[in-house]
Amino acid sequence: MSSPISTNLVPSQHGNTSKENRHLSNFKASFWGDVFLSSPSQMEMDAGTQHEYEELKQEVRRILVANMDKSSQKLDIIDAVQRLGVAYHFEKEIEEALQIIYHHHCNHIEIDGDDLYTTAVRFRLLREHGFDVHCEWKFQRVFIGDVKGMLELYEATDFQLHGENILEEVLSFTTFHLKLAETTVDYPLYTQIANALKRPLRKSLPRLIARSYISIYEGYGTQDENLMKFAKLDFKILQHLHKKEINKIIRWDTNCIDQLPNYIKLWYSEILNVYKDMEDSISKEGKSYRVQVAIEAVYMIFTFFS
Known part of the structure; x- marks a missing residue:
């Protein structure tokens, strides 16, 4: 059965060195200008x-x-x-x-x-x-x-x-x-x-x-x-808001829950419970250090996106 769509075709080295030599690329200037040059944590709504x-x-x-x-x-x-x-x-x-x-x-x-x-x-x-x-x-x-x-x-x-x-x-x-x-x-x-x-x-x-x-x-x-x-x-203002919220979340502190927006409180509490259960479980095997490794991984992800 033929398709009802018809067309008009138109041609369309792993060393312990402190410095590395890196190639530099000549990137085009960004349309964003300097909108992201300052850290969102420094941006306040004056x-x-x-x-x-x-x-x-x-x-x-x-x-x-x-x-x-x-x-x-x-x-x-x-x-x-x-x-x-x-x-x-x-x-x-x-x-x-x-x-x-x-x-x-x-x-x-x-x-x-x-x-x-x-x-x-x-x-x-x-x-x-x-x-x-x-x-x-x-x-x-x-x-x-x-x-x-x-x-x-x-x-x-x-x-x-x-x-x-x-x-x-x-x-x-x-x-x-x-x-x-x-x-x-x-x-x-x-x-x-x-x-x-x-x-x-x-x-x-x-x-x-x-x-x-x-x-x-x-x-x-x-x-x-x-x-x-x-x-x-x-976009910049929301980025600043999200940065502030994440800064509170990664403190891993139950005492800061009241400082968080309502839509984050339950999620944050559940995350803390998951990590607490994980720590209780693997500490019996003498491997509780793995929880800290997992937390540090979260820090790395946060740093990458911030």
Whole structure:
């Protein structure tokens, strides 16, 4: 049976020395600038930073509620806000915007002229937020030359429902052609494709997506500057908060439980109990030192990520 997807093909030494001689690489300058040069433990939310943070948040909120000529523009903003990891600030605004987009979708407003990219983004975002959208008539024609559209279509298949065979075919088709396109496109699309193939949206973590997408979003050169600044500042502030929480956790002290946020208390208490049970068990074999080795391993992991 032939597939309903038609294509227009487009070519798409282990010594005790104190010093080591190492090769140096000439890395490109990071889009992040000096945002990570200072330790998160040194970063405090002073009055000036707090004011800037709140001003930028309001600017992003104004963008989300503003009227736009096309729903595709609003879809792009919502998608960027989510990928940049700041959607938790604007859940109400995003929901209201998607309600309007869903209404347009149901009434076939601004639908016929939509390209593959816009159709796929709309389908993914509406499905992701629980709206009842169907795919039977969608994605009938896929142009391999439209790599960004294919990428969005690939990510839309993450939200397929049981029995949607067309999306199974789309997943197989887009995976194959994105792997081919990965070798022919430039940054940042190359990086976005590589990330999507390695870690699909639904199998990744918001902070990991945000850390990568901040550079990608800026790399396209079409970003909203206020959203870009807000995402960077929000990421840095959250990093500082997580660092403070981890510093308390790795003290391995039951007396500090009351100083932790409620959502961490139970988890932290259980971790301490696991290590205590482990120590009680292996101490009978004279191997209680292994618990300290395990704790030191946790310190090493913490140091690596901090």
